[in-house]
Amino acid sequence: MLxxxxxxxxxxxxxxxxxxxxxxxxxxxxxxxxxxxKRTRATFDNALVxxxxxxxxxxxxxMIVRVVGKLPSMKSQVPEVAEHASALLLIALVGWFxxxxxxxxxxxxxxxxxxxxxxxxxxxxxxxxxxxLKRIAIVIVGILAFxxxxxxxxxxxxxxxxxxxxxxxxxxxxGMAAQRTIATFIAGLQIAITQPIRxxxxxxxxxxxxxxxxxxxxxxxxxIWDLRRLIVPITYFIESxxxxxxxxxxxxxxxxxxxxxxxVPIDAVREELHNILKKSxxxxxxxxxxxxxxxxxxxxxxxxxxxxxxxxxxxxxxxEVREKLIEFIKxxxxxxxxxxxxxxxxxxxxxxxxxxxxxxxxxx
Numbered sequence: 572m573l574x575x576x577x578x579x580x581x582x583x584x585x586x587x588x589x590x591x592x593x594x595x596x597x598x599x600x601x602x603x604x605x606x607x608x609k610r611t612r613a614t615f616d617n618a619l620v621x622x623x624x625x626x627x628x629x630x631x632x633x634m635i636v637r638v639v640g641k642l643p644s645m646k647s648q649v650p651e652v653a654e655h656a657s658a659l660l661l662i663a664l665v666g667w668f669x670x671x672x673x674x675x676x677x678x679x680x681x682x683x684x685x686x687x688x689x690x691x692x693x694x695x696x697x698x699x700x701x702x703x704l705k706r707i708a709i710v711i712v713g714i715l716a717f718x719x720x721x722x723x724x725x726x727x728x729x730x731x732x733x734x735x736x737x738x739x740x741x742x743x744x745x746g747m748a749a750q751r752t753i754a755t756f757i758a759g760l761q762i763a764i765t766q767p768i769r770x771x772x773x774x775x776x777x778x779x780x781x782x783x784x785x786x787x788x789x790x791x792x793x794x795i796w797d798l799r800r801l802i803v804p805i806t807y808f809i810e811s812x813x814x815x816x817x818x819x820x821x822x823x824x825x826x827x828x829x830x831x832x833x834x835v836p837i838d839a840v841r842e843e844l845h846n847i848l849k850k851s852x853x854x855x856x857x858x859x860x861x862x863x864x865x866x867x868x869x870x871x872x873x874x875x876x877x878x879x880x881x882x883x884x885x886x887x888x889x890x891e892v893r894e895k896l897i898e899f900i901k902x903x904x905x906x907x908x909x910x911x912x913x914x915x916x917x918x919x920x921x922x923x924x925x926x927x928x929x930x931x932x933x934x935x
Contacts, residue, residue: 590632593634595629601627615675615679620788626668636657662720666715669712673709676705695770696766698769702770706851755805758808762805768815768819769817770785771783772816774815776803781794787805788805790802815880821880822880826876828872829893829896829900830909831907840896843899848888853891858877861874
């Protein structure tokens with residue numbers, strides 16, 4: 572036993588020195604790269620240092636172990652199981668590194684397209700496509716890495732011919748069992764390519780107004796106006812109708828309905844609407860219309876039509892216009908507020924119907 576330990580001492584020392592040198596070299600190189608990245612305005616190098624430090628560190632350590640194990644004096648002392656385990660671990664680490672690289676690309680691409688600007692239609696397209704495609708890439712990398720690890724086993728490779736021969740039957744069985752999963756996956760691809768919805772789109776789903784907060788391969792998160800979250804299967808946006816208020820642009824028309832007496836001066840209300848909109852920060856100076864859109868036996872319906880840059884601005888603008896127009900009519904034309912008219916007819920004895928009705932009520 573002691574003799575075996577003494578024989579392994581050179582091996583242990585060699586591995587230890589190699590690991591120390593490799594880890595120290597990796598640390599020094601990454602520190603230099605990190606400092607250089609901080610001096611530049613580029614996003615790619617900062618994202619690379621942030622996301623890929625750990626995967627590369629373990630890849631370097633494992634590569635050193637494998638290189639030392641390949642030395643002529645070490646081959647006979649490294650068991651075959653350890654060699655196989657290091658190969659499996661290397662495949663897993665490479666897969667981890669490729670997955671982290673998708674995050675690097677995400678940070679780099681999305682940093683060039685800011686969704687916080689006013690005209691963010693193109694940016695929202697890129698964000699939606701990249702987030703969905705990133706998840707698909709992660710799934711594919713995981714499957715390929717797992718398959719590569721399985722192929723390192725001799726028995727699995729021997730079964731390869733049999734599996735390929737029965738691939739048709741297996742494909743049919745798996746396809747029937749995973750119809751919903753496959754449909755969801757295809758729906759995710761379709762959403763990424765055709766983009767009926769995008770991140771930060773304003774939508775009406777299940778009679779709820781909200782914004783698209785997150786798009787995954789299986790579901791979509793809608794942030795409702797009162798900060799609730801509506802979780803919708805991604806297939807919903809392929810199979811069911813819904814409203815998208817920002818499909819081609821974010822600007823939108825808002826309406827305010829008022830009901831007033833026939834005596835209200837339309838031109839004065841129209842002029843007041845224009846004055847209100849000119850003073851408002853929420854109006855985009857495109858549309859300002861006041862029309863009589865309906866008339867009943869008691870009131871007429873006034874519709875104020877105005878434009879805004881997006882749905883949120885339009886909602887605030889509508890509330891502001893509604894409040895100020897009501898205040899204007901109350902202040903300047905109180906007689907034009909909705910009222911119920913009644914006519915009093917005198918009877919032959921000179922009294923009116925109202926007095927007779929009252930007397931009748933007293934007698935009853």
